[in-house]
Amino acid sequence: MAKTDVLIxxxxxxxxxxxxxxxxxxxxxxxxxxxxxxxxxxxxxYPEKYIYDVAGFPKIRAKELVKNQVDQLAxxxxxxxxxxxxxxxxxxxxxxxxxxxxxxxxxxxxxxxIAGGVGAFEPRKVVAPGIAEFEGKxxxxxVKNLEMYRGKRVxxxxxxxxxxxxxxxxxxxxAKVTLIHRRDSFRAHAATTNQMIAAHDAGEIEILTxxxxxxxxxxxxxxxxxxxxxxxxxxxxxEIDEVLSMVGYLSKLGPIAEWGLELEGSRIKxxxxxxxxxxxxxxxxxxxxxxxxLKLIATGYGEAAIAANHAAVIAxxxxxxxPGHSSEAKDAPGTKPAVAPVVGADD
Amino acid sequence: MAKTDVLIxxxxxxxxxxxxxxxxxxxxxxxxxxxxxxxxxxxxxYPEKYIYDVAGFPKIRAKELVKNQVDQLAxxxxxxxxxxxxxxxxxxxxxxxxxxxxxxxxxxxxxxxIAGGVGAFEPRKVVAPGIAEFEGKxxxxxVKNLEMYRGKRVxxxxxxxxxxxxxxxxxxxxAKVTLIHRRDSFRAHAATTNQMIAAHDAGEIEILTxxxxxxxxxxxxxxxxxxxxxxxxxxxxxEIDEVLSMVGYLSKLGPIAEWGLELEGSRIKxxxxxxxxxxxxxxxxxxxxxxxxLKLIATGYGEAAIAANHAAVIAxxxxxxxPGHSSEAKDAPGTKPAVAPVVGADD
Numbered sequence: 001m002a003k004t005d006v007l008i009x010x011x012x013x014x015x016x017x018x019x020x021x022x023x024x025x026x027x028x029x030x031x032x033x034x035x036x037x038x039x040x041x042x043x044x045x046y047p048e049k050y051i052y053d054v055a056g057f058p059k060i061r062a063k064e065l066v067k068n069q070v071d072q073l074a075x076x077x078x079x080x081x082x083x084x085x086x087x088x089x090x091x092x093x094x095x096x097x098x099x100x101x102x103x104x105x106x107x108x109x110x111x112x113x114i115a116g117g118v119g120a121f122e123p124r125k126v127v128a129p130g131i132a133e134f135e136g137k138x139x140x141x142x143v144k145n146l147e148m149y150r151g152k153r154v155x156x157x158x159x160x161x162x163x164x165x166x167x168x169x170x171x172x173x174x175a176k177v178t179l180i181h182r183r184d185s186f187r188a189h190a191a192t193t194n195q196m197i198a199a200h201d202a203g204e205i206e207i208l209t210x211x212x213x214x215x216x217x218x219x220x221x222x223x224x225x226x227x228x229x230x231x232x233x234x235x236x237x238x239e240i241d242e243v244l245s246m247v248g249y250l251s252k253l254g255p256i257a258e259w260g261l262e263l264e265g266s267r268i269k270x271x272x273x274x275x276x277x278x279x280x281x282x283x284x285x286x287x288x289x290x291x292x293x294l295k296l297i298a299t300g301y302g303e304a305a306i307a308a309n310h311a312a313v314i315a316x317x318x319x320x321x322x323p324g325h326s327s328e329a330k331d332a333p334g335t336k337p338a339v340a341p342v343v344g345a346d347d
Numbered sequence: 348m349a350k351t352d353v354l355i356x357x358x359x360x361x362x363x364x365x366x367x368x369x370x371x372x373x374x375x376x377x378x379x380x381x382x383x384x385x386x387x388x389x390x391x392x393y394p395e396k397y398i399y400d401v402a403g404f405p406k407i408r409a410k411e412l413v414k415n416q417v418d419q420l421a422x423x424x425x426x427x428x429x430x431x432x433x434x435x436x437x438x439x440x441x442x443x444x445x446x447x448x449x450x451x452x453x454x455x456x457x458x459x460x461i462a463g464g465v466g467a468f469e470p471r472k473v474v475a476p477g478i479a480e481f482e483g484k485x486x487x488x489x490v491k492n493l494e495m496y497r498g499k500r501v502x503x504x505x506x507x508x509x510x511x512x513x514x515x516x517x518x519x520x521x522a523k524v525t526l527i528h529r530r531d532s533f534r535a536h537a538a539t540t541n542q543m544i545a546a547h548d549a550g551e552i553e554i555l556t557x558x559x560x561x562x563x564x565x566x567x568x569x570x571x572x573x574x575x576x577x578x579x580x581x582x583x584x585x586e587i588d589e590v591l592s593m594v595g596y597l598s599k600l601g602p603i604a605e606w607g608l609e610l611e612g613s614r615i616k617x618x619x620x621x622x623x624x625x626x627x628x629x630x631x632x633x634x635x636x637x638x639x640x641l642k643l644i645a646t647g648y649g650e651a652a653i654a655a656n657h658a659a660v661i662a663x664x665x666x667x668x669x670p671g672h673s674s675e676a677k678d679a680p681g682t683k684p685a686v687a688p689v690v691g692a693d694d
Contacts, residue, residue: 013402017402017645020402021400021645024399024400052371052419053367053368053652054402054403055360055364055367055401055402055416055648055651056401056403056404056407056415056416056419057403057415057419058415058419060403065403068404068405069402069403071405072399072402072404072405271639272637272638272639273639274639290619291619291620292619292621292653292657294652294653294656296649296652298368298649298651298652299652299653300649301402301645301648301649302643302645302646302647302648302649302650303649304645305400305641305643305646305649306639306641306646310639
């Protein structure tokens with residue numbers, strides 16, 4: 001079925017929660033995302049990292065939060081269209097919407113929620129011979145599985161939080177960990193930078209600054225990195241198995257910029273109820289902009305709930321905006337809609 | 348120490364999360380609540396019930412969510428002033444605030460967040476002889492511990508969701524469960540009402556309508572309820588051990604209404620950044636009002652994060668509004684503030 005009540009663009013944590021609340025209103029939903037798995041940045045960039053600022057979790061690994069959200073959404077039978085990028089969104093004469101994807105598929109919906117995070121994002125790539133050749137076969141842009149580095153000689157490139165944090169985690173796993181950074185100073189938190197320097201002083205890791213990558217070498221697999229001191233131009237050869245390139249990310253709105261939405265920089269302007277300038281299209285999470293907007297998962301969840309409950313009324317005008325409280329539901333979600341508030345219930 | 352950076356009024360889930368985000372900004376906080384335990388309605392009204400609509404939890408018991416939040420907040424060493432009601436809030440000449448409580452204590456803070464839920468709430472009480480006498484010794488207004496009803500003969504009064512839901516949970520625990528309701532129809536969800544009627548038809552519970560309570564009787568402990576059919580006025584005697592009165596709740600703003608805050612009905616009007624009409628006083632959760640406001644835990648959490656991050660800048664003007672992402676913190680909260688965003692971090 002190519003038509004659902006609500007179409008959600010973005011399968012990150014905020015998109016998943018928008019889908020969940022769409023389901024709580026007993027509406028059908030499709031989720032489109034160019035990444036191969038749900039979870040957005042959490043899955044693609046830092047699945048193994050702990051998140052500390054989601055309410056109710058003193059700490060939780062990013063990938064576990066995503067799994068929980070996928071499980072929470074499952075009773076509503078979401079249609080996932082992963083590995084598929086939203087290309088063109090049009091409003092039809094009857095007020096509903098039609099989306100064309102990069103696969104040429106056409107999906108229709110009564111309302112749309114854009115929860116696109118930072119938009120299409122990709123790692124910034126160092127330009128040097130060998131990088132492209134060993135991509136995915138020795139060169140990685142994110143740690144998806146810490147264990148794959150066990151016993152390996154790892155070269156980390158970068159000087160921000162990601163690079164420093166991962167050096168500290170890799171030092172207990174890898175056979176040898178070397179960090180190169182093109183400047184002498186680090187942009188990471190002072191506390192973690194100091195921890196890393198202490199690890200260096202204790203001989204646990206190697207830090208080379210101001211160093212850059214000249215080229216990667218190897219036959220069938222990655223064997224060496226040639227790096228150079230960018231002050232002296234002197235080369236140094238490192239025997240390595242893996243490169244972790246953490247020199248930042250580039251993000252862009254991509255095709256969304258062409259849909260006629262009012263933007264603020266590269267973000268989508270929304271009203272206090274998360275509606276864009278096009279009636280029936282809502283936005284939530286890091287991709288939306290409004291006065292006082294905070295880019296946090298917790299605020300994204302709240303925005304998702306607001307967007308979904310408003311989109312629900314568009315998709316089914318007989319619904320009330322206020323959804324009621326889930327704790328009143330005797331049964332789990334998906335078996336019965338929750339409608340009555342706890343307080344004020346009388347005899 | 349009577350002065351903290353931020354003073355939070357209300358220890359419900361939203362107040363606890365406002366306190367957590369205050370801590371994430373490395374600021375001190377005090378939480379004042381008239382209830383004896385943190386958790387607000389979740390602890391006082393439905394600790395044993397499942398909540399389904401908090402992001403990341405397919406389901407979680409209300410009391411477990413509260414416990415998790417208390418644990419999440421603990422590293423920031425919150426000062427809890429429980430069993431204490433905020434009575435009078437004044438803005439001082441230097442722009443800070445002074446709160447007087449019903450215990451006569453005076454607490455000062457640079458900024459205030461009112462996360463007062465539905466305000467001061469209390470159960471609506473049936474007026475009948477014996478009710479006051481057996482309150483807390485046979486008459487309860489909420490189930491705090493399902494096990495205390497094991498093997499007991501329980502009279503439930505009410506016809507809304509709370510009454511019906513608890514009858515369904517008590518039938519497997521109590522020796523005998525009787526529901527009286529003053530009308531013939533129920534206001535609870537159709538699905539759960541039907542479950543209850545099926546349990547009645549199977550002889551598992553007793554339902555008496557249209558019945559009301561005439562009086563409770565007993566010597567040292569509750570022994571009998573005299574109820575009457577309000578159509579025929581005929582009395583009926585029930586041998587019981589416990590009464591669970593679930594005929595609704597009354598809520599009111601209480602002293603907060605006198606603080607000069609702009610109200611919308613019995614809620615506090617806030618700007619898009621959760622600020623009230625008095626600069627430095629913020630509000631979030633069910634007690635606040637703005638266009639498009641949804642009374643959900645998920646939206647309350649988002650509002651709490653916004654309120655706390657704005658209050659943080661008031662309390663410490665050298666802080667930036669945007670807090671950065673917790674997943675960048677190598678260590679757990681409380682050990683190091685998180686400041687840098689994930690995306691855009693470069694080398």
